[in-house]
Amino acid sequence: MRVAMIGSGYVGLVSGACFADFGHTVICVDKDASKIDALMQGQIPIYEPGLDVLVNGNRFAGRLTFTTDLTSAVADADAVFIAVGTPTRRGDGHADLSYVYAAAEEIAAAITGYTVVVTKSTVPVGTADEVEAIIRRVAPDADFSVASNPEFLREGAAIDDFKRPDRVVVGAEDERAREVMRQLYRPLNLNETPILFTNRRTAELTKYAANAFLAMKITFINEMADICEKTGANVQDVARGIGLDRRIGSKFLHAGPGYGGSCFPKDTLALVRTAQQYQSPTRIIEAVVEVNSERKRHMVDKIERACNGSVKGKTVSVLGLTFKPETDDMRDAPSLDIVPALIERGATVRAHDPQGMKEAKHLLPDSVVYCDTPYEAALNSDAVVIITEWNEYRALDLARLAKSLRGAIMVDLRNIYDMAEVERAGFSYTGIGR
Numbered sequence: 001m002r003v004a005m006i007g008s009g010y011v012g013l014v015s016g017a018c019f020a021d022f023g024h025t026v027i028c029v030d031k032d033a034s035k036i037d038a039l040m041q042g043q044i045p046i047y048e049p050g051l052d053v054l055v056n057g058n059r060f061a062g063r064l065t066f067t068t069d070l071t072s073a074v075a076d077a078d079a080v081f082i083a084v085g086t087p088t089r090r091g092d093g094h095a096d097l098s099y100v101y102a103a104a105e106e107i108a109a110a111i112t113g114y115t116v117v118v119t120k121s122t123v124p125v126g127t128a129d130e131v132e133a134i135i136r137r138v139a140p141d142a143d144f145s146v147a148s149n150p151e152f153l154r155e156g157a158a159i160d161d162f163k164r165p166d167r168v169v170v171g172a173e174d175e176r177a178r179e180v181m182r183q184l185y186r187p188l189n190l191n192e193t194p195i196l197f198t199n200r201r202t203a204e205l206t207k208y209a210a211n212a213f214l215a216m217k218i219t220f221i222n223e224m225a226d227i228c229e230k231t232g233a234n235v236q237d238v239a240r241g242i243g244l245d246r247r248i249g250s251k252f253l254h255a256g257p258g259y260g261g262s263c264f265p266k267d268t269l270a271l272v273r274t275a276q277q278y279q280s281p282t283r284i285i286e287a288v289v290e291v292n293s294e295r296k297r298h299m300v301d302k303i304e305r306a307c308n309g310s311v312k313g314k315t316v317s318v319l320g321l322t323f324k325p326e327t328d329d330m331r332d333a334p335s336l337d338i339v340p341a342l343i344e345r346g347a348t349v350r351a352h353d354p355q356g357m358k359e360a361k362h363l364l365p366d367s368v369v370y371c372d373t374p375y376e377a378a379l380n381s382d383a384v385v386i387i388t389e390w391n392e393y394r395a396l397d398l399a400r401l402a403k404s405l406r407g408a409i410m411v412d413l414r415n416i417y418d419m420a421e422v423e424r425a426g427f428s429y430t431g432i433g434r
């Protein structure tokens with residue numbers, strides 16, 4: 001199969017490289033010429049474990065190429081994936097589909113021969129219908145189908161998720177499209193991955209339902225953590241106690257500072273808006289959205305309480321800026337709420353992140369001092385706050401950390417430390433829900 005991937009960001013690049021690794025011939029397109037230039041030289045524009053080896057291996061094998069020229073890429077393709085961004089539309093919270101529709105127009109003008117156009121971007125119900133209408137309008141004689149194939153990969157584990165997914169969901173309205181999609185994912189037969197064929201609207205909604213459910217699970221345990229703090233219960237034990245029940249499952253039951261990232265915040269909000277638009281409001285997800293955004297502000301209050309009621313005039317060292325470990329993605333990271341609020345309340349912030357500092361510099365106030373190591377960040381600080389659970393923060397030398405710090409206060413928003421151990425090292429410790 002010849003595949004054109006429109007959009008070479010987190011999803012397009014990972015999906016393109018994995019399809020190439022399956023043996024297909026893939027061309028990744030992006031309108032950002034600097035991204036394509038870098039990729040053609042073997043440089044990976046994002047941090048994702050294993051992606052450099054995968055991309056360059058397939059590039060050298062001749063199965064994976066890059067271009068800014070959408071027209072030639074689409075002309076030769078059996079399947080064209082749309083993997084462009086669908087951020088929150090400013091003002092109303094709906095998904096902004098302008099990139100998807102612009103890509104559809106360009107694709108329409110370039111189609112030759114039977115082509116399946118596949119929306120891989122996360123898009124609201126009915127978008128594939130609109131993509132089909134756009135292509136039909138621009139190229140009335142084109143021979144094509146439109147399918148929906150939402151992507152469920154997680155940043156940080158993206159390659160494994162793509163190659164060994166729990167399931168693949170394909171929404172298609174005709175057998176020709178289903179057959180092309182079957183061929184594309186045939187290599188997954190080896191590990192018996194379920195491929196769920198549905199209609200397009202079902203596939204589109206399934207993606208939002210999955211993200212909303214996971215966001216709800218996180219928000220649920222976060223609220224349980226608040227009750228634990230008031231009642232003397234321990235949220236980690238509660239999570240284990242319910243998670244062992246197979247009807248519930250233990251994943252996504254880690255209490256923390258509230259979910260962030262490039263997907264959950266925008267997708268929960270977009271689902272709320274779609275539901276309202278169809279006069280079928282989803283009050284549960286409305287509450288999830290509201291509770292989660294309040295939570296990030298509450299985290300700042302929590303840090304202030306740990307610092308004897310105020311951070312004014314104090315230095316706070318922040319460990320972890322990305323929305324989760326093993327990515328450099330800063331989109332909607334909790335740190336983007338917490339760090340500016342600390343500074344507004346009078347703190348000086350010294351920060352460290354293994355991969356996110358380059359991006360953070362564009363997004364956080366200029367006064368943040370970026371440090372090369374967690375110990376340097378802790379230097380002369382009054383408190384250390386762990387926002388992201390990078391592995392390298394899990395086994396810090398607590399004695400060394402205590403020596404760097406001016407005050408021995410640790411606020412662990414990811415519960416990665418054992419309270420007794422930290423307190424033995426001389427810290428006053430605040431976790432979540434314990």
Ligand SMILES: NC(=O)c1ccc[n+]([C@@H]2O[C@H](COP(=O)([O-])OP(=O)(O)OC[C@H]3O[C@@H](n4cnc5c(N)ncnc54)[C@H](O)[C@@H]3O)[C@@H](O)[C@H]2O)c1
Nearest residue numbers: 007008009010011030031032084085086103121122151155
């Ligand atoms: N990041 C994730 O973990 C993840 C997981 C599952 C689904 N998704 C969904 O996948 C989609 C893409 O997300 P992402 O994180 O990869 O976004 P991204 O911003 O990293 O990448 C999008 C890319 O598309 C390019 N682009 C936009 N319009 C283009 C056009 N007309 N022609 C060529 N290139 C164009 C941009 O330059 C950019 O490089 C979104 O809908 C997102 O919700 C993301």
